[in-house]
Amino acid sequence: MPVKRDGLDPVPDLRSHREEGGVSRIKFPLGIGAWLVTGYDDVRSVLGSTDRFSNDYRQVAGMVGITDAETPGGLGMADPPDHTRLRRVVMPEFTGRRLARLGPRVEGIVREQLDGMAQAAADNGGVVDLMSAFALPVPSLSICELLGVPYADRDEFQRLSTARFDMLEGAQGALSAITDALPYLDKLVKAQRAEPGEGMLGRLVTDHGHELSDAELSGLADGLLTGGLETTTSMLALGTIVLLERPEVAAELRADDSAIEKFVEELLRYLSVVQVAFPRFAREDVEIGGQHIAKGDVVIASLSGANRDPALAGADPDTFDLHRGTTRHVAFGYGAHRCVGAELAKIEMRTAFPALVRRFPEMRLALDAAEIPYRKRSIVFGLERLPVQLGPDHG
Structure with a gap:
């Protein structure tokens, strides 16, 4: 239930769960029982407390029988003090000054992909798959540019990235995909x-190579590449659907440069493509939402549930509202484990969406909305393809 959708919306059962208290036992695809937390305040309480909850990846792997799991070493699956040390090393790379140097390259990548879309559409009667032609290559090229990864490796990395988020193969399959990526990294x-x-x-090697083991560097690369690729790809594809369903919003993006900031923030809240946070393990007996959670219990925090909570979004939280106003959404997580690449993702979206709707103002879906191939059960919500008709002149 926490990773299922009804179109772009979480299934109604998730809202019912939140309204009925927001904390209860569920059967999660780990083959074990877990506590599901869906209310905004309770989700922030869980995510914001590293002293009460652990993120250690090896605990998850062990619970599904991967007893010899090698930790990926990244930020998302580590506890303090290792997490604190690694985050201190990485965060300077995501300052506004350093990311600003990437801005012109992101703009160039977007232009190149839009040109490629126009050519592909011209060769195919005006129809192009927005996923493969735009939504995937924009973040793929951007994150590879940031890290200095050869773009020739993108296909292999995309395969390894996608597999870990697909729960149709079960938790062991998803966790095994993490292990499979380690030799490449x-x-x-x-x-x-x-x-x-x-x-x-390369800069981390030069500046901190003596502090970081190969396993830690691999883990950092793993977390940044997968966190920056699959999630932003989904945001660009699903965000395009939002724009095609709301032509008045697309018109505002074309006409008003300042509208993009509001659009991106509301889109992050509304879509919540990362549907649940990485499982937490209670370090001690705790009480959340009036429920007693015992030491060692697994806790699943629903980001999509929290972001649709009226306590955060006010009236009509299930509606996309460009003028809702700023919210403290948890689309990037919260607390010590908030995504370090959040600003990079925003730069890509702020660049891509206005350019897309201005280049192809008559773009529309090339299939019925009911036929959009959304993923059925994936931690990162998305779709497999998105055929669009670019318009009479194909841009």
Whole structure:
């Protein structure tokens, strides 16, 4: 239930769960019982407390029988003090000054993909798959540019990235995909150790190589690449559907440069493509939402449930409202584990959406809305393809 959707919306059962107290036992695809937390305040309480809840990846792997799991070493699956040390090293790479240098390259990537879409549509009667032609390559090229990863590796990394979020293969399959990615990332790190490049990974080797093991560097690359690829791809594709369903919003983006900031923030809240946070484990007996959670229990925080809570969004939280006003949404998580790449994702979306609707003002779906192939059960909500008709002149 926490990872199912009805079109773009979480299934009604998620809202019912929140309204009935927001904390209860569920059967999660880990083969074990877990506590589901769906209310905004309770989700922030869980995510914001590293002293009461652990993120240790090895606990999840062990619970589904992967007893010899090697920790990916990244930020999302580590506890303090390791998490604190790694985040201190990485955060300077995501300051506004450093990311500003990437802005012109992101603009260039977007232009290149729009040109490619126009050409592909011209060769195919005006129809193009927005997923493969735009939503995937924009973040893929951007994150590879940031890290200094060869773009020739994108297909292999995309395969490894997507597999870990697909719960149709079960939790063991998703966790095994994480393990499968480690040899590839280890090779990438060794290449950067030998010849540090100008990207972020090369700078980490140069500035902090003596502090970071190969496993830790691989984990950081894993977290940043997968966190920045699959999620932003989904945001660009699903956000395009939102715009096609609301032509008045697309018109406002075309006419008013200032509207993009409001659009991106409301879109993040409304879509919540990362549907649940990484499982937490109670370090001690705690009480959440009036329920007693015992030490060692698994807790699943629903980001989509929290972001649709009236306590956050006010009236009509299930409606997309460009003029809702600023909310403290949890689309990027909350607390110590809030996504370090959040600003990079926003830069990509602020650049991509206005350029897309201005280049192709007559774009429309090339299939019936009921036929959009949304993923059935995935931690990162998205779709497999999105055929669109660009318009009479194909841009």
